[in-house]
Amino acid sequence: MKTFFISHPECLAHRPPSAHPESPERLDAIDDQLIASGIEPWLRHREAPLATREQVLRVHDAAYLEALEAGRPDPGHWATLDGGDTYYGEHSLQAAHRAAGAVVLGVDLVLEHSTHTAFCSVRPPGHHAGRDYGMGFCLFNNVAIGVMHALEQHGLSRVAIVDFDVHHGNGTEDIVRDDPRVLFCSSFQHPFYPNTGADTRSDNVINMPLPRDTDGVALQSAIAERCLPALEAFDPELVMVSAGFDGHLEDEMANFRLVESDYEWLTREIHGIAKRHCEGRLVSVLEGGYELSALGRSVVAHLKVLTEE
Numbered sequence: 001m002k003t004f005f006i007s008h009p010e011c012l013a014h015r016p017p018s019a020h021p022e023s024p025e026r027l028d029a030i031d032d033q034l035i036a037s038g039i040e041p042w043l044r045h046r047e048a049p050l051a052t053r054e055q056v057l058r059v060h061d062a063a064y065l066e067a068l069e070a071g072r073p074d075p076g077h078w079a080t081l082d083g084g085d086t087y088y089g090e091h092s093l094q095a096a097h098r099a100a101g102a103v104v105l106g107v108d109l110v111l112e113h114s115t116h117t118a119f120c121s122v123r124p125p126g127h128h129a130g131r132d133y134g135m136g137f138c139l140f141n142n143v144a145i146g147v148m149h150a151l152e153q154h155g156l157s158r159v160a161i162v163d164f165d166v167h168h169g170n171g172t173e174d175i176v177r178d179d180p181r182v183l184f185c186s187s188f189q190h191p192f193y194p195n196t197g198a199d200t201r202s203d204n205v206i207n208m209p210l211p212r213d214t215d216g217v218a219l220q221s222a223i224a225e226r227c228l229p230a231l232e233a234f235d236p237e238l239v240m241v242s243a244g245f246d247g248h249l250e251d252e253m254a255n256f257r258l259v260e261s262d263y264e265w266l267t268r269e270i271h272g273i274a275k276r277h278c279e280g281r282l283v284s285v286l287e288g289g290y291e292l293s294a295l296g297r298s299v300v301a302h303l304k305v306l307t308e309e
């Protein structure tokens with residue numbers, strides 16, 4: 001199987017004003033491990049287009065987009081979106097349009113070429129961004145923009161999202177909650193940033209709050225008990241993945257104890273759902289993952305499974 005690997009050099013131009021875990025070096029670390037892994041023959045590289053205003057506005061309020069456009073900082077200056085965590089510089093809006101555009105292209109490619117998957121190696125990440133807010137390093141909700149493109153442009157009626165980032169995908173939940181066309185499954189450390197998701201009551205949201213020090217055995221059991229049966233019953237026409245690798249044992253952003261083999265297991269199970277229900281149609285989108293070596297190795301583990309027969 002081939003996997004489309006979608007990125008764009010402008011995703012690197014979103015640069016922090018000073019040392020920051022969400023840095024351009026994250027994408028370089030992924031590229032380095034790809035080269036070392038020998039997986040290249042199974043990847044098809046594509047450059048991300050810019051998401052259009054229409055595509056972004058399927059998810060975000062016009063006032064939010066216009067505020068970002070009007071507030072674009074001058075060269076060498078930065079603004080922040082939420083108490084200083086989410087920096088916003090001269091090139092950030094362009095990078096955000098590339099990140100969202102990668103996911104839109106991923107959806108288009110996977111729906112055109114069944115049996116192919118796509119991985120979007122992009123930043124800024126997206127799953128904390130809601131309709132009218134950016135937070136947690138996220139400007140646009142890339143996965144939600146891809147989901148709405150699949151539903152409204154391609155006419156799909158059931159899209160599943162699996163979010164295995166160590167943080168709850170609060171922005172994605174806010175956007176898709178109570179939308180019966182979408183099933184959202186999120187595993188996350190709790191209590192922990194952004195301190196949401198533990199009390200959600202919604203038929204289309206499966207939240208799996210897990211304590212600090214959760215290891216692969218505990219995560220696999222939660223996913224097998226709650227997420228996989230819900231995905232099987234939902235019978236998705238497309239599977240989207242918010243692929244955050246910040247639950248890795250070596251990642252100091254959080255306190256899970258996952259390793260590469262756990263990401264392989266997760267990927268194999270999620271890909272299995274896609275193969276059984278929708279000809280393997282799966283679009284995976286990078287979210288977190290801040291320890292550079294662990295991030296690169298984990299993405300390679302994820303991609304190796306996606307390229308398996």
Ligand SMILES: [Zn+2]
Pocket residue numbers: 165166167244246287288289
């Ligand atoms: Zn995260």
